[in-house]
Amino acid sequence: MKQTLLYSGLLIAMTFAGIQVAASNHSDHNSQYAPNDPSLAVATFAGGCFWCVEAGFEALPGVAEAVSGYTGGSEMNPSYKDVSGGRTGHTEAVQVYYDPDIITYEGLLQGLWRMMDPTDANGQFVDRGAQYRPGIFYHTPEQQTLAQEAKQALIAEDRYEKPVIIEIEPFEVFYDAEEYHQDYHTENPIRYKFYTHNSGRYQFIDAVWGEDRYIDYSQFRPMDMNNMGDMGDMDSMDSMDGMDGMDDMDNMDGMDSMDGMGDMDNMDNMDGMDSMDMSAGPGFNAATFTKPSEQVLEQRLSDIQFKVTQEDGTERAFNNVYWDEKREGLYVDIVSGEPLFSSRDKYKSGTGWPSFTQPIASDVVTEHEDRGLFSVRTEIRSRYADSHLGHVFTDGPQPTGLRYCMNSAALRFIPKDEMVAEGYADYLAMVAPPIS
Numbered sequence: 001m002k003q004t005l006l007y008s009g010l011l012i013a014m015t016f017a018g019i020q021v022a023a024s025n026h027s028d029h030n031s032q033y034a035p036n037d038p039s040l041a042v043a044t045f046a047g048g049c050f051w052c053v054e055a056g057f058e059a060l061p062g063v064a065e066a067v068s069g070y071t072g073g074s075e076m077n078p079s080y081k082d083v084s085g086g087r088t089g090h091t092e093a094v095q096v097y098y099d100p101d102i103i104t105y106e107g108l109l110q111g112l113w114r115m116m117d118p119t120d121a122n123g124q125f126v127d128r129g130a131q132y133r134p135g136i137f138y139h140t141p142e143q144q145t146l147a148q149e150a151k152q153a154l155i156a157e158d159r160y161e162k163p164v165i166i167e168i169e170p171f172e173v174f175y176d177a178e179e180y181h182q183d184y185h186t187e188n189p190i191r192y193k194f195y196t197h198n199s200g201r202y203q204f205i206d207a208v209w210g211e212d213r214y215i216d217y218s219q220f221r222p223m224d225m226n227n228m229g230d231m232g233d234m235d236s237m238d239s240m241d242g243m244d245g246m247d248d249m250d251n252m253d254g255m256d257s258m259d260g261m262g263d264m265d266n267m268d269n270m271d272g273m274d275s276m277d278m279s280a281g282p283g284f285n286a287a288t289f290t291k292p293s294e295q296v297l298e299q300r301l302s303d304i305q306f307k308v309t310q311e312d313g314t315e316r317a318f319n320n321v322y323w324d325e326k327r328e329g330l331y332v333d334i335v336s337g338e339p340l341f342s343s344r345d346k347y348k349s350g351t352g353w354p355s356f357t358q359p360i361a362s363d364v365v366t367e368h369e370d371r372g373l374f375s376v377r378t379e380i381r382s383r384y385a386d387s388h389l390g391h392v393f394t395d396g397p398q399p400t401g402l403r404y405c406m407n408s409a410a411l412r413f414i415p416k417d418e419m420v421a422e423g424y425a426d427y428l429a430m431v432a433p434p435i436s
Contacts, residue, residue: 048124
């Protein structure tokens with residue numbers, strides 16, 4: 001009898017311990033897709049279809065990664081089939097990893113309002129059921145307070161015909177969705193656009209917000225930029241007087257839409273820039289360059305290079321070759337070899353993509369308005385190859401206040417000690433160590 005009781009006790013203890021271990025394995029809020037950067041903060045939101053919410057947050061400045069998944073239910077390790085069937089109590093959600101030195105939690109909440117319908121607790125748009133219910137899952141008491149304040153402020157705006165009822169709940173557990181759901185908006189752009197257009201999401205948001213849908217998120221950037229390091233020295237930038245101007249950019253496509261960018265007139269005051277002829281260097285000759293056909297580029301470029309440059313794709317943050325490149329050198333277009341950016345203007349933005357305060361000259365890139373996601377963005381393309389490079393934002397460091405957020409896949413880096421051999425000797429004077 002004692003032996004039986006002993007075995008029973010051991011069995012109960014082992015079972016309890018197993019439950020505890022299993023629970024502890026899932027209590028960590030970090031996703032397998034989380035960037036390896038302990039300085040990033042975490043937020044969790046639900047707004048219906050996680051494809052759309054993930055795409056919306058990844059368009060915001062300071063967001064390093066948004067991961068699609070499930071939260072708010074009781075079943076461990078739920079599958080998409082189980083959640084979508086409404087059997088687990090979970091809702092589709094997104095885990096957001098963001099740099100608090102670039103965007104505040106309040107900024108994320110303003111983004112959330114412009115992605116979903118906070119008045120519908122029974123689903124979102126065409127997706128019905130509690131598995132698509134909206135929610136804010138706070139990780140800290142501060143996030144709870146900020147979410148409650150933002151909700152009350154939204155109610156006071158009286159934008160909606162129905163009451164704002166979005167739930168604000170404590171975060172418990174987040175489970176990653178299956179791999180094929182991650183970055184769906186970039187991996188399956190045609191299906192994604194077809195779904196979102198027919199879901200009614202964008203039409204609802206436009207009707208509720210109008211022009212207020214597009215806001216300048218730089219207003220949600222904290223004043224103290226801890227991640228910028230010591231910006232006082234910056235010897236290589238001493239000659240950049242008059243950066244509030246940049247006249248030479250007046251004729252660039254899409255400039256009229258760049259709200260808050262300022263006049264930006266005196267780009268030609270930079271040392272050596274005013275006399276620089278893009279066709280002078282043997283490494284790239286604009287007069288003789290002809291863009292290869294799509295068929296040739298498909299053979300010449302890697303899959304991600306083709307997707308980014310020719311299909312306006314976006315590579316993964318922190319999982320690209322140049323985001324943490326610290327050597328001196330020149331960044332040229334992967335298709336044409338035309339010079340685009342210098343290491344002198346590169347800085348660590350915390351976003352996981354190579355970031356620059358400016359291009360190497362004002363006329364090497366063109367700008368185009370991009371309203372494809374949940375905010376107005378300014379797309380950057382190379383002038384001659386017309387490659388999609390990335391976007392420019394108004395939350396960068398001085399003296400320009402700009403952040404040219406580029407895709408590594410659109411660039412080729414030429415180290416300083418190889419520039420002469422590569423035919424870019426004329427640009428040596430424009431190369432210096434990165435800002436940070």
